[in-house]
Every structure is written in C-alpha cells, then in structure tokens.
Amino acid sequence: MTDEEDSEDGSEAQRASKRSSGERSDPRDVVRRERFSGGPARDFLSSLAADERIFAADLAVDRAHVVMLAEQDIVDEADAAAILEALADVEAAGHGELPDGEDVHAAIETAVIDRVGARGGRMHTARSRNDEVATCIRYRLREDVLDVAEATLAAREVLADAAADHTDTVMPGFTHLQPAQPTTLGHYLSSYESALARDTDRLLDAYERVNRSPLGAAAFAGTPFDVDRERTAELLGFDGLVVNSMDAASARDFLVETTAAAATLATTLSGLAEDLVVYSTQGYVELADEYASTSSIMPQKKNPDTMELVRGTAGDAAAGLNGLLSTLKGLPRAYNRDLQRAHPHAFEAVEAVEAATEVAAGAVATADWRTEALSAAAGEGFSTATGVADLLAMAGVPFRTAHEVVARAAEEGSDYAACEAAAEAVLSESLDAYVDREAVEAALDPETSVASRDSVGGPAPAAVENALAEARDDIDADAAAVESRRADLAAAENGLEAEVATYV
Structure with missing residues (x-):
C-alpha cells in the first residue's frame, strides 16, 4: 500500500469518526442538508392548495x-x-x-x-386518509356530474326549440364537406339534440357508480372497530357501498367513467362548434356579438371565437382522460400516492366541458340563421340526385342501375334533360318509360325531395316534429331524474345537519 493510499484511508477513517461523533467537517454537507431538508419534498407531497x-x-x-x-x-x-x-x-x-x-x-x-x-x-x-379521500372525491364529483347533466339538458332544450322553429327551412346536407342531399335545419339541429341525449345518459349512468361510499374501508383492510358503514353512507346521501375494503380505498374507475363521459360530450360539442364555424364562413348563420369577436387589425372581421374554444375543449377533455388512464395504468393494489395526481384530471375536464356546453347552447339560442341562403344552397351540387335514383328504383329499375343513370346525368347537368339523356344512354329507353316528367322534376326540387323522406327520423317536417315531441318527453324525464338525485342529496345534507345539531 502506498503512502497516498495510507493517507486516503486515514482521511476516510477520520471523516467516519467525525460523522459518528456528530462533527461536520465539510461545509458542503450543511448546504446539501439545508437544501434537501423537508422543504422541496414537503411541497411536492402536499396537495393542500x-x-x-x-x-x-x-x-x-x-x-x-x-x-x-x-x-x-x-x-x-x-x-x-x-x-x-x-x-x-x-x-x-x-x-x-x-x-x-x-x-x-x-x-x-x-x-x-x-x-x-x-x-x-x-x-x-377507525378510518384512514385513504378511504377518507376516496369518499370526499365521490361526494364532490357527484355534484359536478349533475351540474354537467343539467347543462346538457339546457342545451337540448335550446336545440329542440331552434329545430321546432325551422322544421320547414331547407338547407344543404353534407358528407365529406360536399353537398350531398337536401335536409332541413330542424333535422340538422335535432340531430345534435339526439347526440346530447346520449351524453346525458352516460353522465347519469356514471353518477350511479360515483355515488357509492368507500368510507369505513380504512387504509384498505378494514378496521377492528364496530363501525356502521351503511350509516355513514346514509348520512352522506350515497346510494350504497363500495363493499370490498381494498377496492373501496383504491378504485378510481369512477373517475375514468366520468371523464370519459365528459370527453364524449366534449366531442359532440366540438362537432357542433365546427359546423357553426363553417356555416358562419359560408354565410348560413351569424353568431350573436356576445359569441363572436372582431380582429384587432381587420375591422371587417367577425370571428366565431367562442365556437373555436368549444371545439378546443375536446382536446382538453381527451388529454385529461389520457392523463388519468396513464396515471392509473399498472398501479398495484391498494393505495399508492400516484392517486393524488388522478382526480384533478377528472375535475378539470368536467369543469371545462360544463362551461363549453353552456357556451355552445348560448350560441345556438342567439344565432341568426340565414334561411334564404340555406334554401338557395340546398340544391347545389345536384344534391337531389338520390331522389331521382330512388324514383327509378321504385319503378322497378335495379338501384345500382338507377345509380348509374343519375351519375351519368350529373356529368352533364342537374335538370330533366340531363336525366333523360342519361336514361337513353344507360337504359336504351326514354325516362318516361319508367317515371313521368312531373315526378322527376318534383324530385329535383329540394323542398319536395325533403318532404318525400318522411320515414322515422327523416328530415320531412312531420317526421322532425314527431321526433321533437319524443325528444321533449326524454328531456323532461332526464330533468326529473336529475332533480330526484338533487333532492336525495339535499335530504341527506339536511339529515346530517339535524344529527349534528343533536350534539352541538
């Protein structure tokens, strides 16, 4: 062993001796201890704010x-x-x-x-912060779920009212952003009411699984105390228990379900918002000033900014769902501190989507639909072509052959003459061998075309009116369901206050 090695070994021994006696020889140790003693870790751990x-x-x-x-x-x-x-x-x-x-x-x-x-x-x-926090999250989240459900109900009412005002307003319908078939504004608006109805259903379904009490599960293995879990569930207005104590303390699937419902709702709203942005650009609708803004440099601009933000909310909600799933993926049973990072994703998504729902409803309620522009555009792009093909099919021509006739006609024009020429070319017969000219010309008219499609759920005014009557019944039923749940929670809150009053 060299002298240098002797010296190093001796120094290490001296340092060990000083450490064991509490003596600090290196000022860097003090800096490190001060830097890492509690502060950053404590702040990182804390969720108090x-x-x-x-x-x-x-x-x-x-x-x-x-x-x-x-x-x-x-x-x-x-x-x-x-x-x-x-x-x-x-x-x-x-x-x-x-x-x-x-x-x-x-x-x-x-x-x-x-x-x-x-x-x-x-x-x-007889409790842990594990079952306590799980209960608190559910207690708060159930109110938020009902708030969002109420927002969807208000939006559905707005859409139904607007649709009822425009059951006869013809407009172009699009697929791939291209003119496809004429429809009515009432049919279009009621399509979003239908979608939002399913969003309401998803929220109310999620509520049933949110509103279960985990309290009494303790850390995850229950408690030796003679607790009454059903009693605390009753006092807090829960509909029942998450029975298994390990599941109760650790489960966060109710957050996933709620956030997924919010993200799906946000996706519905994003489609509506995108339509309103496009239709504003095409001159089919003008949003009220409260739901638009102007450019800071271009004074002629009126931008549908609120709808763009509603559209963007879908990204926020989807990100929240993905963040939540990523946090929960692969967590071992039972409680893990990762769960502290889970519920903010759900709360933030729900709050953002509730606001977006209210704004979208307000935009629809105050929008000025340009009915003349819509009617003028309803027949663009030979959008009534399918109606002519349907006529031929009803007269006995195989639909695929009828499709070929009208496709050939579209290459030349969108009037009777083009259809007649196409029939001669494809069928080797005059068009009137199958349908008379008056019926063809009626089918080429957007309003008549729409009126002919009166099957259940179709765009004909009578069909839309029937659908709206059913929609209003569904809205009333869902509103009653929300109100019933609100009443149950209020009754539980009053009951808890009364019990507390017997002690205080």
Missing part, C-alpha cells in the same frame, strides 16, 4: 364519521360534540385559514386539535 375543491366535502365526511362513531359508542358524546363544534369553526374560517398540512384532511384534523386539544384526534378513529 388543490384540495380546496374538496374542502366542503371533507367537512361533511368528517361530520358523518363522527356522528357514526358516537352512535356506535366508539367516541363519547362529549368528545363528538367538541369535534363537531370545532369543525363548524373550521368551516366558518374557510380553506384559506387552514394550518399547513400535507393535505386538506390532515390540515382540518390539525385545526380541530388546535381548538379542542388532543381529543380532537379521535375524529380519525
């Missing part, structure tokens, strides 16, 4: 849990009363006055203990 969204939910969950503990003789009534009174003080002070904490749950508990002393810690008996 973001938890403002579930502050009220946590207070409700705390109250229900304490009432149940007292009813089960797990906590005596005097302690329960003190805790419940302290929770009222915390609520009055607000989220902004909470002490520092890792999350809102710990901060509220600390605030209670600050007010009533160590016995305040009894409020956390």
Whole structure:
C-alpha cells in the first residue's frame, strides 16, 4: 500500500469518526442538508392548495364519521360534540385559514386539535386518509356530474326549440364537406339534440357508480372497530357501498367513467362548434356579438371565437382522460400516492366541458340563421340526385342501375334533360318509360325531395316534429331524474345537519 493510499484511508477513517461523533467537517454537507431538508419534498407531497375543491366535502365526511362513531359508542358524546363544534369553526374560517398540512384532511384534523386539544384526534378513529379521500372525491364529483347533466339538458332544450322553429327551412346536407342531399335545419339541429341525449345518459349512468361510499374501508383492510358503514353512507346521501375494503380505498374507475363521459360530450360539442364555424364562413348563420369577436387589425372581421374554444375543449377533455388512464395504468393494489395526481384530471375536464356546453347552447339560442341562403344552397351540387335514383328504383329499375343513370346525368347537368339523356344512354329507353316528367322534376326540387323522406327520423317536417315531441318527453324525464338525485342529496345534507345539531 502506498503512502497516498495510507493517507486516503486515514482521511476516510477520520471523516467516519467525525460523522459518528456528530462533527461536520465539510461545509458542503450543511448546504446539501439545508437544501434537501423537508422543504422541496414537503411541497411536492402536499396537495393542500388543490384540495380546496374538496374542502366542503371533507367537512361533511368528517361530520358523518363522527356522528357514526358516537352512535356506535366508539367516541363519547362529549368528545363528538367538541369535534363537531370545532369543525363548524373550521368551516366558518374557510380553506384559506387552514394550518399547513400535507393535505386538506390532515390540515382540518390539525385545526380541530388546535381548538379542542388532543381529543380532537379521535375524529380519525377507525378510518384512514385513504378511504377518507376516496369518499370526499365521490361526494364532490357527484355534484359536478349533475351540474354537467343539467347543462346538457339546457342545451337540448335550446336545440329542440331552434329545430321546432325551422322544421320547414331547407338547407344543404353534407358528407365529406360536399353537398350531398337536401335536409332541413330542424333535422340538422335535432340531430345534435339526439347526440346530447346520449351524453346525458352516460353522465347519469356514471353518477350511479360515483355515488357509492368507500368510507369505513380504512387504509384498505378494514378496521377492528364496530363501525356502521351503511350509516355513514346514509348520512352522506350515497346510494350504497363500495363493499370490498381494498377496492373501496383504491378504485378510481369512477373517475375514468366520468371523464370519459365528459370527453364524449366534449366531442359532440366540438362537432357542433365546427359546423357553426363553417356555416358562419359560408354565410348560413351569424353568431350573436356576445359569441363572436372582431380582429384587432381587420375591422371587417367577425370571428366565431367562442365556437373555436368549444371545439378546443375536446382536446382538453381527451388529454385529461389520457392523463388519468396513464396515471392509473399498472398501479398495484391498494393505495399508492400516484392517486393524488388522478382526480384533478377528472375535475378539470368536467369543469371545462360544463362551461363549453353552456357556451355552445348560448350560441345556438342567439344565432341568426340565414334561411334564404340555406334554401338557395340546398340544391347545389345536384344534391337531389338520390331522389331521382330512388324514383327509378321504385319503378322497378335495379338501384345500382338507377345509380348509374343519375351519375351519368350529373356529368352533364342537374335538370330533366340531363336525366333523360342519361336514361337513353344507360337504359336504351326514354325516362318516361319508367317515371313521368312531373315526378322527376318534383324530385329535383329540394323542398319536395325533403318532404318525400318522411320515414322515422327523416328530415320531412312531420317526421322532425314527431321526433321533437319524443325528444321533449326524454328531456323532461332526464330533468326529473336529475332533480330526484338533487333532492336525495339535499335530504341527506339536511339529515346530517339535524344529527349534528343533536350534539352541538
């Protein structure tokens, strides 16, 4: 061994000796310790600021849990009363006055203990932050789901009203952004009411699985205390339990389902918004000034900016769903801290889509549809060609042959003469051997063409009116379903307040 090696070994031994005796020889150690001692990690771990969204939910969950503990003789009534009174003080002070904490749950508990002393810690008996946060998220999210559902109902009513005003307004229908067949504005608008009806259904379906209580699952393995999980579920207005305690603490599929429903709704709205942007450009509709803006440099411009932002919301919602799924993918059972990053995706998507729904509904409600321009464009691009082919098929010509006749006619024009020439070329017979001229000319007229398509769900005015009558019944039924759920939650809230009042 060289002298240098002896020296290095000796220095290391000296450093080890100094470390064991508490002596710090290297000032860099102090810097490192100060840099990494608690601050950054503590801030990184904390969700207190973001938890403002579930502050009220946590207070409700705390109250229900304490009432149940007292009813089960797990906590005596005097302690329960003190805790419940302290929770009222915390609520009055607000989220902004909470002490520092890792999350809102710990901060509220600390605030209670600050007010009533160590016995305040009894409020956390027989539970974990794992089941507590899962319950708080569900408690808050169910209200948000109902808010979005109500927004879809308002949008459906607007669309139905606008459609009813325009059952006779002929307009061009498009596929691939090309004139395809004439339709009516009422038929077009009611198509979005139908889509939004399914979005409402998805939200109400999601609500049923959101509104289940995980409280009492504790960390994930239940609790030895004689808790009454059904009682806390009742006090909080849940429709039942997430029974398995491991599933209850760790499951976040209800977030996925809700966010997926929001993303699907946002996609529906994005299509409507895109149509309004295109139709504004083509002069078919003018949005109210409140839903448009002008250019900072080009004074003649009126831009459909709100619809562009509604269209963009679909990207936000889809990103939220993808972020949520990516967070949850591959997580082991049961609780993992990754879950702290999960629910913001859902809340942000739901809030954004609710706002987009309201704006889209407002744009439709105040839009000025240019009916003359729509009618003038309804027959462009030989959009009535299918009607002529249908006439020939009804007269016995195989539809594929009829299709060939009208396709050939489209190469020359869109009038009777072009159809007659095409029939001679393809069928080797005059057109009137199959249909008379009056019927063909009627089929070439956009209004007559639309009126002939009166099958269920079709664009004929009578068919649209029938569809709208059914749509209004569905809207009323869905509104009643939302109202019933609101009433159940309000009743539970009142019931919880009454129970708390017996202690405080």
